[in-house]
Structures are given as structure tokens and as C-alpha cells.
Amino acid sequence: MDLLIQSEPLTSCVLLLFNQSQKELRRTSAMDTMHEMLEITGPATATLPVGDGCSPITVIGTDPIRQSFGSQTFQQAINSRLAPGVSQVVLNPDAHVGYGAPVGCVMVSPTHVYPGPVGVDIKCSMSLLQTDLPESEITDWKMRRRVIQAIAKRVPTGAGRGQRHVPKSRSVDGPLGFQVATEGASKSVLKKLGIPKSWASRCEDASHTAPDGSVDTLAARLEWMGRERDKRDRLESKFRQLGSYGGGNHFGEAEIVSLSNKQYFRSLGEQWGLRDGCVAFLSHCGSRGFGHDWAMSQFRAMKTHFQSSGLAFPAGDPQLCYAEADSPEGQRYLCDMAMGANFATVNHLLINQLVLESFREVFPGIRGELIYFISHNIARQEPVDGRLQWVHRKGATRALPKGHEQLAGTEFESTGHPILLPGNPRDGSSIMVAQRGASVSAFSVNHGAGRQLSRTKAKKNLNQTVIDQNLLDHDVISNCRVYPRDEAPDAYQDFAEVLKSVTKAGLADEVARLKAKFVLKDGAPADD
Incomplete structure (x- = not known):
């Protein structure tokens, strides 16, 4: 040497x-060692032993999907399972390296809350708006361009952008933003923003309160946070992002709905309000800069608490900082998470209303209804193994089948709720319904296809001309002059294999497939 x-x-x-x-x-x-440790339990299920008398990690995915998981993803899952207070960890088919815990995981604890397995985009979510507009009306590219332009006048895209960037957005001032953050989709908030009141019943959670069940506690904390002028100004600037998409993997897509050819699922889709052969609009976004600020503030506060208290981070990873749910630190985190979640909920509802108005500008008189709004970055207290536990879903989405106790009294009690599962604009997306087998994954499924290429590798290795032509060959247009390479379909896992993982694991079945006709991303406006 x-x-x-x-x-x-x-x-x-x-x-x-x-x-x-x-x-x-x-x-x-x-990687080989990790894969050798897996104990295969079914065609798309396995377990990963972690030792120390802990129950193993549940792994959902066919063999090709499991082979795509890197050693760091497995290591993060093991670190999460061995962290204090954690009772269960699930890896979904879209799992990849995340902030402390993998993206695409479920982490359950009866006593502790972890900001990492929620993430910085609190309550990042999916929503679907169904219209009665037939596919034939948007076959022509010029008509699609007109709708894209109408939406662009109302809904900004991109990090940091808000109402001031578009002429037909809703005006959100400090008092209304304060109300949104503390009340969520209340009747008063919806009325002020011109959103149908009935849409609140189509939300996974229309509003979130403080741990004590109070809105007043949230209001007191928000008032305290805005006590200084500079902090108040920053809050109000974030309020003005309401009704906007962010960057990265956030998007809006016009879809054509194709209901299942299986009569039971076809009837189920119709009962939800889906219309075969008609245009729907699928959205992916979250709590924007408002939620990001709350999340980062909590990460800093918890890390400082660990350092001042001499506590050791789980596996030496500061991104796995935590608090007991009933401690002062835990209560503050849950308050801040609730306000970020409230903002995300109303953000989605407002986007859907603005999108509906945009379609009506081009196609007067069309009707539209919200099918569902469902999150994938949130911690919720749910019954697991006979007791209430904090279920952290990071890049994972709730999957409750018909008859589940949490659906009691809702319109989805006898059907199960819609699961909105995005794939990519070339290969489509899916609407599914949970089955009883979802109990193996803490009644959760993956929130999408999951990345197979990092953003850096996608930008380096994927060809821009091929990406753009490939989308055009599939009759998909966008608002971008060139489609973001790091968001290209080939940057993501094989969606067919991901869906196969979900169905073969017995978690959910497909009710409808969505085929994209145009996409809104963070990018330069397309030429007319």
C-alpha cells in the first residue's frame, strides 16, 4: 500500500x-445481508427480525420491490423499531431513505411522538375532484391548454409562491389565516373561502385540535408564536400561500376515470361518486411553508431539549428525536402538527374549488364534487392491537376497510374509504379500497410508487428529450416548457409492481384507474 x-x-x-x-x-x-435476514411470509409480505425481544418489522412488497430496498432503508427501519416507545414498524412498497425513518414507513407507539416519521411537510396529502365533463371534451390539446391557463391564473406552483403571483386567487389575510390554522375546515372557514360545506365530510380529518381537544389551546399557542412583529409578518406571509402547490413531487393532474370491470368494485366506485369516462382532478401537496416552519421549529426545539438534558439520540441519529406524548415537549409538538395539518386540509379544499372554477371558465355549467382527501405525513391516535397508539405515517396512507370502527358514523362505514394512490403521469394512478388484510400493516398502504432514482441521479442520467417525447406519445401535456427530469416517470418505481405488492399482500383492491391528460408541476409556463 x-x-x-x-x-x-x-x-x-x-x-x-x-x-x-x-x-x-x-x-x-x-444489502445482501439484510435481504438474507428477511423471512418471507407470503407472495408480497416478509418480516425483518431486529432482536432485543422486539417484534419484527413488517415488509410489504413482491421480491422485485424488496430487492430495490437499499441497506440504508433497512437500517433506518431497524433504528426506528428499536427507538424508545416504538411497538411496530412497517415498510411499504415505496420505502426509501428518509429523515430519520424511511419514507414509506409506518411507525407505531403507544406513548411517544416522533417528528421525523411525520416529516417537514406536515399532512402532505392527496385529493380527488370528480367532474361530469366527458373525456371527449378535452381530447383537443388546445382545450387542455385553455384549462391549464385558467388554473394558472388561480393556483400558483413552486416553492415560496403565493396569492400575489396570480390574479384570481383567494385573498387570505392574517385573521383568516389564523382561523384556518386553528379551526381547519370549519363551516366559517369554508364559507369565507367559497368552498362547499359538504366537502368537509369527504376529508380524512376536516380539522385537528390540540391534544386537550381544544381550539383555544391552538389559538393561544399561535398568538404566542406571533407575539413579535417579525414572526407575525412571517406567519402572515405563509398564510398567503393558501391555495397553492409547492415544488418537488407536488402536482395537479387532469385524469380520465376508468372504473374496474369487476362489478362489485365498479358499483363501489359509483357509490363514492366516481364517473367512468369523465374528467377528474388529482392533487398532491401539503402544508406549504407554514407547515415546514412549524416542523423545523419543533426539530430544533427537540434537539435542543435532548442536548440540554443529556439524552442520547436513538442510534445516534438526531433526526430520530422524540418526546413522550403527554410531556410538555410532546404536547407542543402535537399542537404545532395540528395547525400544520389544518392548513394542509384547507389548502387542498381551496385548490379543488379554484380548479373547479377554472374548468367552469372553459366549460360553463359543469359540476364537480370532492371524492376524498387523504394524508400521508401525519401522526394520528388510532386503535392498534386493542389499545390507542400514535400511528406515524411517513409517506404512507391510511387504509381502513368497511366496518372499521374509525369509519363508524361516516358515509364510508359500509364501503371503506377511497385510497388515492399516485403512480406517474405516463403509467397512471389508482383508486383503491382497503381489505381486512390491511391489519398486518397497521391499516396503511404506500402513498405512491416511490423513487428508484435520487433527484441527482435522475437529473444526471435521464434524457430530457426522451422524457418530453415519451409523455407526448402517451398524450400527456404539462404547464412546463420541459418536464422536470427529477420528476420523470422513470425516476419512480414500476407502478404495476407496486400495485401488485398491495393486492398480493391482501391490503387493498383496485376500484378505478386514472389516466393523466395534463399535469401541473413547478416549472416555467408552456408556450401557448
């Missing part, structure tokens, strides 16, 4: 390649 170090630059390159190959070998070996 000394001789190599003292040699000419060429041999230094050989040494570098040798070291890189050794690192790759160790990484591959670690």
Missing part, C-alpha cells in the same frame, strides 16, 4: 478505484 501511495498519478487513480470498489462491495454485502 505504501508503494501505491508513492507511485505516479496513474496508480493513484487505481488506488482510488480500488477504494471505491471496496466501498461498493461493502454496500452490496450489507
